[in-house]
Amino acid sequence: EAGVTQFPSHSVIEKGQTVTLRCDPISGHDNLYWYRRVMGKEIKFLLHFVKESKQDESGMPNNRFLAERTGGTYSTLKVQPAELEDSGVYFCASSPYLYRRDRINPNYGYTFGSGTRLTVV
Amino acid sequence: GQNIDQPTEMTATEGAIVQINCTYQTSGFNGLFWYQQHAGEAPTFLSYNVLDGLEEKGRFSSFLSRSKGYSYLLLKELQMKDSASYLCAVTDSNYQLIWGAGTKLIIKP
Numbered sequence: 001e002a003g004v005t006q007f008p009s010h011s012v013i014e015k016g017q018t019v020t021l022r023c024d025p026i027s028g029h030d031n032l033y034w035y036r037r038v039m040g041k042e043i044k045f046l047l048h049f050v051k052e053s054k055q056d057e058s059g060m061p062n063n064r065f066l067a068e069r070t071g072g073t074y075s076t077l078k079v080q081p082a083e084l085e086d087s088g089v090y091f092c093a094s095s096p097y098l099y100r101r102d103r104i105n106p107n108y109g110y111t112f113g114s115g116t117r118l119t120v121v
Numbered sequence: 122g123q124n125i126d127q128p129t130e131m132t133a134t135e136g137a138i139v140q141i142n143c144t145y146q147t148s149g150f151n152g153l154f155w156y157q158q159h160a161g162e163a164p165t166f167l168s169y170n171v172l173d174g175l176e177e178k179g180r181f182s183s184f185l186s187r188s189k190g191y192s193y194l195l196l197k198e199l200q201m202k203d204s205a206s207y208l209c210a211v212t213d214s215n216y217q218l219i220w221g222a223g224t225k226l227i228i229k230p
Contacts, residue, residue: 003163004163033218035218035220040222041222042125042220042221042222042223043164043208043210043218043220044220045217045218045219048217056215056217091163091164110154110166110218111163111166112156112163112164112165113163114161114162114163115163
């Protein structure tokens with residue numbers, strides 16, 4: 001089974017430019033999450049898709065960030081225009097179902113992609 | 122606010138035992154995860170605790186005390202390949218993962 005795939009693995013862009021990150025979840029996983037880790041800090045939640053719908057986007061830092069998941073398959077995260085503080089590693093994760101205490105199977109829970117390292121200069 | 126605390130860095134010797142602690146304060150609790158992350162790679166699942174007590178899985182064990190908001194990850198018979206960051210994460214009342222900043226574990230021969 002293919003894992004969660006993210007493109008590109010690295011991106012270096014200038015302040016003010018636009019960058020689009022892509023995440024391909026595990027096939028059949030309805031839930032897709034975006035996270036970000038700024039250097040030296042904890043991973044922060046950005047948003048959560050259930051199929052093509054945004055379930056929770058409370059972690060999106062501002063309106064320069066736009067996430068889409070057309071058709072409920074892969075997702076894109078666009079940053080426009082990029083600022084220096086957007087630098088970090090952007091992780092995507094997918095899971096087969098929304099967690100409920102009686103349905104949690106942690107061995108098949110969140111599967112993470114390797115991340116995209118974004119550097120804004 | 123929600124907060125997960127774990128040491129920034131720990132050093133241990135190959136073959137020894139190390140315990141990585143994690144304390145949390147979150148709005149609700151629906152389980153605690155430990156992940157291992159090697160540099161440049163994806164976090165990989167290690168353990169999950171939702172009830173108090175110790176869960177053992179090979180060389181790794183994880184403990185949880187919900188009343189104390191405390192967990193630890195115990196690594197035995199340390200190997201050089203165990204050098205990595207260890208991330209503690211809690212699912213809150215909305216089933217969202219709240220992450221600690223990670224503990225960088227350095228294994229010395």
